[in-house]
Amino acid sequence: MWSADEIARLCYDRFSELPKRGKPELGREWTLLAAVVKVSETQSLDLPEQKKSEKEVVSLGTGTKCIGRSAMSPRGDVLNDSHAEVIARRGFVRYLMEELRAAVVGEGSRVFCPGDERGKWRLLDGISFLFFTSHTPCGDASIIPMIDSQSQPCPPIGMEEGTDRPNEVPGVTDGDGTLKRRVEGEEGGACKRPRPDTEEEGERKEEEARSASEASAEGRCSPAKCSTADPDVPSAGGLEEQARDIRRTGAKCVPGAPGDPRLAGRDYHSVGVLRVKPGRGEPTRSLSCSDKMARWAVLGCQGALLSHYLQGAICFSAVVTGKCPYSLPAMQRALTSRCAQVTGLPAGYELPPPQLLQSGLEFAHSHAQTERSHQQGQGRVSPCGAAISWCAVTDQPLDVTANGYKQGVTRKALGTEKSRSSICKTELFRCFQNLLAVTADSQLPQSLRGRELKTYWDYKQAAQTYQQAWLQLRMQAFPLWLRSPRNLLLFH
Numbered sequence: 001m002w003s004a005d006e007i008a009r010l011c012y013d014r015f016s017e018l019p020k021r022g023k024p025e026l027g028r029e030w031t032l033l034a035a036v037v038k039v040s041e042t043q044s045l046d047l048p049e050q051k052k053s054e055k056e057v058v059s060l061g062t063g064t065k066c067i068g069r070s071a072m073s074p075r076g077d078v079l080n081d082s083h084a085e086v087i088a089r090r091g092f093v094r095y096l097m098e099e100l101r102a103a104v105v106g107e108g109s110r111v112f113c114p115g116d117e118r119g120k121w122r123l124l125d126g127i128s129f130l131f132f133t134s135h136t137p138c139g140d141a142s143i144i145p146m147i148d149s150q151s152q153p154c155p156p157i158g159m160e161e162g163t164d165r166p167n168e169v170p171g172v173t174d175g176d177g178t179l180k181r182r183v184e185g186e187e188g189g190a191c192k193r194p195r196p197d198t199e200e201e202g203e204r205k206e207e208e209a210r211s212a213s214e215a216s217a218e219g220r221c222s223p224a225k226c227s228t229a230d231p232d233v234p235s236a237g238g239l240e241e242q243a244r245d246i247r248r249t250g251a252k253c254v255p256g257a258p259g260d261p262r263l264a265g266r267d268y269h270s271v272g273v274l275r276v277k278p279g280r281g282e283p284t285r286s287l288s289c290s291d292k293m294a295r296w297a298v299l300g301c302q303g304a305l306l307s308h309y310l311q312g313a314i315c316f317s318a319v320v321t322g323k324c325p326y327s328l329p330a331m332q333r334a335l336t337s338r339c340a341q342v343t344g345l346p347a348g349y350e351l352p353p354p355q356l357l358q359s360g361l362e363f364a365h366s367h368a369q370t371e372r373s374h375q376q377g378q379g380r381v382s383p384c385g386a387a388i389s390w391c392a393v394t395d396q397p398l399d400v401t402a403n404g405y406k407q408g409v410t411r412k413a414l415g416t417e418k419s420r421s422s423i424c425k426t427e428l429f430r431c432f433q434n435l436l437a438v439t440a441d442s443q444l445p446q447s448l449r450g451r452e453l454k455t456y457w458d459y460k461q462a463a464q465t466y467q468q469a470w471l472q473l474r475m476q477a478f479p480l481w482l483r484s485p486r487n488l489l490l491f492h
């Protein structure tokens, strides 16, 4: 068995062990962390009735950025979405590819064993994966009721743990020591009480919301008012219903969806709606992490390519979140309830939704923690521009990118092989083709037999069972999901 704190600690420690490259500057830059943890349960030899479980981080990601539409590449060589959750998932796919390769060539995998059908593999008994994120995912899950400090079930952020003394956070306490909403700078839109919109006001708020959105999910909050998480305190459902205001997200509703009402207080946002990530300036085509994680909970996180080789979806058994503003009802709504009614899924895709848990341990580089340790003269607190991917593979496990390409590549080298991240579409496709190349004809999965497949798009479309599940999910839960333009998927 495991606890949420144990998982958080494991992921934070793994992060600390990584080299400095791509890490945020302490006290000035913040970032988000996400990871995939493998849990292996075995029967204890001494006590056969007890299970022993080993936990291992197999993929880890950091990052806060997302590129705009015009920077997307038809060669599949740029990372469109570098939010930590997405980076962690892509690294996990890379890890799974390597494990599958080991299984296919008979070197023995620590994860897979032959499935029932020829060419298909399944997870070994006792193996499961869970997802860790240092913060509430952006988008729908981040629309969190804010609760008055008087009725807080646990010490609000900004209080020293274990005391009733506020931390030394500028602007947190009033003269008389009562907590008040922090007056935030230009990024503070998320926590400001909305006023009736005038046009100018509306634009200003939009700008605020956009910059705040990068912060909204990762621990920045008004210390007095947010629904602070505590793993020991069950969801404050009743309190949340009484909340007069909500934390806001800068992720806009997808085109075609009824927009946010933008009314004062708790009626500012629509809830349960697909949202796109904000970018700097131009809009992105990337769905929010809440939406992507809801999709992974049904289709698995292995993606279409790997599904050719797998007997069913690989879903996370749990999603553990670090200490940050958090609402269990909002997480449930965003990650599981929206897809709970979907029926007609093919065999292997009807898996239970992930368990949702929160740890009381905070990431040392969270936005809130960075604000607390920031010192004068250090320069403005800002999100770290780099994204780190690390996964448990033998060759080059570490991959640091900025703006979707390897960090530090010269402008001249952009677009060359050297500039590509090892988790971009092209590279994962290359790994997949290597897997195909080492698969004996007699062991080829049925969906790949006797077919003339060339492009990335072809191989994804040929994954019939996965595509069938995706179609059901889209039709029943996410009809407005923004799909990648086909011309960006025709590389080979």
Ligand SMILES: [Zn+2]
Pocket: 083, 084, 085, 137, 138, 288, 289, 290
């Ligand atoms: Zn995100």
